[in-house]
Amino acid sequence: MNKRPAIEQLLCTLNPQQKQAVTHGDGPLLIVAGAGTGKTATLVHRVAWQIAQGVHPAKILLLTFTRRSAKEMLRRVDGVLRDLQNATADANATGPNAVAGSRVWGGTFHAIATRLLRRYGNAIGLPQGFTIHDRADSEDLINVVRSELRLAKTDRRFPLKGTCMSIYSRCVNSRQKLLPVLKTVFPWCEEWQDELKRLFDAYVDRKEEAGVLDYDDLLLFWNALLADDEAGEAIRRQFERVAVDEYQDTNSLQAAILHGLCPHGKGLTVVGDDAQSIYSFRAATVRNILDLPKQFPHTTLVTLEQNYRSTQPILEATNRVIEQARERFTKNLWTTRAQGRRPLMVTCEDEDDQTDFVIERILEHRESGIELQRQAVLFRASHHSMMLEAELTRRNIPFHKYGGLKFIETAHIKDLMALLRLAENPRDVVSAMRLLLLLPGVGPAKARKLVEMLGDAAGSFQAWKAWKPPQASKTHWPALLKLMDTLAHGKKPLPQQVHLARVFYRPLLEEHYDNAAPRARDLEQIEQIAARYDSRRSMLSEITLDPPNSTQDLAGQAELDDDYLILSTIHSAKGLEWDAVYVIHAVDGNIPSDMATGDSEQVEEERRLFYVALTRAKTWLYVFCPLRYYRYRPGQHRSGHGDSHGYAQRTRFLPDGILDKFERQTSDGRVVDGPLDVHSAHGVSRRPKLRTDLTSKDIRRSTKDIW
DNA sequence: CTGTTGAAATTTTTT
DNA sequence: ATTTCAACAG
Numbered sequence: 001m002n003k004r005p006a007i008e009q010l011l012c013t014l015n016p017q018q019k020q021a022v023t024h025g026d027g028p029l030l031i032v033a034g035a036g037t038g039k040t041a042t043l044v045h046r047v048a049w050q051i052a053q054g055v056h057p058a059k060i061l062l063l064t065f066t067r068r069s070a071k072e073m074l075r076r077v078d079g080v081l082r083d084l085q086n087a088t089a090d091a092n093a094t095g096p097n098a099v100a101g102s103r104v105w106g107g108t109f110h111a112i113a114t115r116l117l118r119r120y121g122n123a124i125g126l127p128q129g130f131t132i133h134d135r136a137d138s139e140d141l142i143n144v145v146r147s148e149l150r151l152a153k154t155d156r157r158f159p160l161k162g163t164c165m166s167i168y169s170r171c172v173n174s175r176q177k178l179l180p181v182l183k184t185v186f187p188w189c190e191e192w193q194d195e196l197k198r199l200f201d202a203y204v205d206r207k208e209e210a211g212v213l214d215y216d217d218l219l220l221f222w223n224a225l226l227a228d229d230e231a232g233e234a235i236r237r238q239f240e241r242v243a244v245d246e247y248q249d250t251n252s253l254q255a256a257i258l259h260g261l262c263p264h265g266k267g268l269t270v271v272g273d274d275a276q277s278i279y280s281f282r283a284a285t286v287r288n289i290l291d292l293p294k295q296f297p298h299t300t301l302v303t304l305e306q307n308y309r310s311t312q313p314i315l316e317a318t319n320r321v322i323e324q325a326r327e328r329f330t331k332n333l334w335t336t337r338a339q340g341r342r343p344l345m346v347t348c349e350d351e352d353d354q355t356d357f358v359i360e361r362i363l364e365h366r367e368s369g370i371e372l373q374r375q376a377v378l379f380r381a382s383h384h385s386m387m388l389e390a391e392l393t394r395r396n397i398p399f400h401k402y403g404g405l406k407f408i409e410t411a412h413i414k415d416l417m418a419l420l421r422l423a424e425n426p427r428d429v430v431s432a433m434r435l436l437l438l439l440p441g442v443g444p445a446k447a448r449k450l451v452e453m454l455g456d457a458a459g460s461f462q463a464w465k466a467w468k469p470p471q472a473s474k475t476h477w478p479a480l481l482k483l484m485d486t487l488a489h490g491k492k493p494l495p496q497q498v499h500l501a502r503v504f505y506r507p508l509l510e511e512h513y514d515n516a517a518p519r520a521r522d523l524e525q526i527e528q529i530a531a532r533y534d535s536r537r538s539m540l541s542e543i544t545l546d547p548p549n550s551t552q553d554l555a556g557q558a559e560l561d562d563d564y565l566i567l568s569t570i571h572s573a574k575g576l577e578w579d580a581v582y583v584i585h586a587v588d589g590n591i592p593s594d595m596a597t598g599d600s601e602q603v604e605e606e607r608r609l610f611y612v613a614l615t616r617a618k619t620w621l622y623v624f625c626p627l628r629y630y631r632y633r634p635g636q637h638r639s640g641h642g643d644s645h646g647y648a649q650r651t652r653f654l655p656d657g658i659l660d661k662f663e664r665q666t667s668d669g670r671v672v673d674g675p676l677d678v679h680s681a682h683g684v685s686r687r688p689k690l691r692t693d694l695t696s697k698d699i700r701r702s703t704k705d706i707w
Numbered sequence: 708c709t710g711t712t713g714a715a716a717t718t719t720t721t722t
Numbered sequence: 723a724t725t726t727c728a729a730c731a732g
Contacts (some may be wrong), residue, residue, distance in 0.1 A: 036709070036720080065722090066721095066722085067722095108722065109722075110722050134722090135721080135722085157716090160716095160717085215721095216722095217720055218722085219722090279720080279721075279722095281719080281720060281721085282720085282721060282722075288714070316721090332708090380720075381719050381720070382719080382720085383718095383719090403720080403721085404720095406721095416720065440710095441708095441709070441710095442708095442709085442711095443708060443709045443710075444708085444709085445708055445709085446708075446709090470708095470709090472709095492714095503709045544722095546722090547722095569719085569720065569721095570720080571719090572720090572721085593719055593720080594718095594719095595718080595719055595720095596719075609720080
């Protein structure tokens with residue numbers, strides 16, 4: 001087995017720290033990797049190196065934060081392996097392609113959990129065909145229980161379903177009891193402790209009866225599986241090596257799973273950056289990464305500090321931002337990309353101004369050779385990009401938005417999915433209720449009755465044959481019976497099943513929603529992509545675990561050769577990089593979000609979030625601060641604009657002391673030198689009009705008149 | 708029992 | 723602006 005030359009070749013592109021990480025043996029390894037330090041490359045090479053050392057690919061598990069990064073990593077692992085094989089081909093050292101055929105296991109915790117539970121689930125009494133509830137479904141089910149327990153109408157207001165779900169989820173993911181969770185995270189719900197307990201008990205029972213798992217269950221059951229003597233052992237044997245990306249954003253339950261996978265840390269590699277932990281709202285805890293060496297005493301620590309992404313001026317600015325953090329982060333990022341401009345802080349008059357300026361700059365950069373795909377606009381909350389989206393659409397600039405409301409979460413898609421899911425799992429009460437309530441003349445009472453009938457008949461839709469539908473659903477009902485009968489057999493090819501469901505649903509769609517036509521087109525898209533899945537079951541789980549962001553996303557390759565701009569929430573931008581990055585709405589109240597200024601822990605997380613946004617930039621970085629925000633006061637008539645507005649403050653994460661790391665401009669192109677005067681942006685002549693005829697301000701004015 | 712209407716409360720980030 | 727809840731008409 002003489003693979004030395006090829007491997008040496010593989011390693012020569014790495015710096016000494018990266019090399020150390022890649023060639024580390026099988027003791028527990030913690031890689032603390034600052035932003036842009038080649039963390040993905042290191043992880044990919046490590047996997048390749050392990051395979052070259054004789055570990056079978058199928059025995060390597062790669063846990064990533066998103067499906068997107070899983071795909072990217074697997075692609076790159078394949079690439080490196082191919083290189084390796086080509087290099088060793090003549091030495092005939094690789095043997096009969098042990099490698100090319102079988103792939104590394106890769107995916108999110110939830111996706112991997114699903115695969116393992118389908119395979120080993122019966123060891124802990126899980127039905128083969130369990131369906132998965134997304135967040136909204138889980139809330140619906142908890143709402144059913146909530147009203148059954150008559151918690152909905154108490155004299156004092158009981159927490160809403162979303163809040164209940166958050167509390168439950170927090171308990172599961174942080175592996176804490178209800179009371180401490182209430183005390184620390186939901187203090188205003190503390191008085192409901194007993195009721196919440198009853199609620200959660202009943203909720204768990206209902207999931208069990210329905211043969212359904214929610215997101216939290218996927219982790220919970222995976223963890224339970226590892227505790228099972230036989231199944232746990234089988235899984236541990238299956239994975240000799242486990243690597244986890246973005247470890248700073250894992251929670252206690254996920255840490256427990258890792259412990260179950262690698263009881264003594266053998267074969268475990270963990271990568272992360274404590275300065276980039278931004279998911280505490282999902283019960284992620286930075287303690288996981290900080291305490292790993294305590295958990296596994298023999299842990300080797302490797303720190304990556306050489307940044308390959310950004311220019312020196314950008315790094316200087318971002319380093320200053322994170323230095324302000326209450327907890328000190330010891331890494332000091334440096335780069336050899338010395339040349340480059342300081343990041344630009346642009347003070348705009350208002351959001352319209354910001355929109356115009358951002359678009360103008362994007363087009364300029366594109367003209368100078370940076371295609372749209374290599375540019376991204378980042379923002380704190382999904383709706384912050386609404387005006388920009390409207391303007392981009394108007395100007396026919398293609399864009400792709402990540403984060404925010406998912407296409408899959410729209411009502412009509414959920415309706416169709418509920419129908420398919422009920423066929424897959426007739427015990428899925430939430431799906432059944434959703435479907436039945438669509439029928440005219442059927443309300444909660446009749447729907448509940450029908451669900452009960454279905455349950456008594458052990459999920460056979462024959463049970464509905466005898467039921468007499470209300471007048472309004474005379475035609476729908478027989479059609480539904482026929483449809484469910486066909487789908488339940490599951491004999492027909494999947495695209496045809498979706499087609500039948502779609503045809504049945506069409507009239508209901510028109511009855512329930514105003515704009516039926518575009519919605520119907522979305523459903524056609526679903527039918528189109530159905531052919532890509534092996535089975536209805538895998539289609540349903542994959543779509544709930546990896547929700548496509550848009551129909552374009554679903555369509556997949558079709559759009560790929562077109563160039564499009566990236567819009568993304570900062571959270572969704574994690575781990576990615578672009579040549580030009582525009583951070584918009586960098587104003588107190590947005591960054592940090594008003595919702596998160598309660599305690600300093602939260603503010604610190606918002607700071608890291610801002611840091612994540614800034615460190616996405618390779619060459620060009622823009623930060624925008626609109627000064628004036630229009631206030632929407634319902635009831636008060638607004639004539640024209642400017643009469644009801646407020647002034648915003650630049651984000652507190654860019655205090656005066658670090659502004660020298662930025663170039664500063666107002667949106668009319670003037671460079672500002674002295675301390676920023678809030679009013680300096682006013683009354684100055686506007687810069688020349690853009691190449692298009694109207695500015696967004698004109699548009700906004702015209703839409704105001706319609707209201 | 709269903710479907711509609713109006714008033715009141717809430718308003719982020721995601722697997 | 724959207725979601726939730728209670729009250730009322732059919």
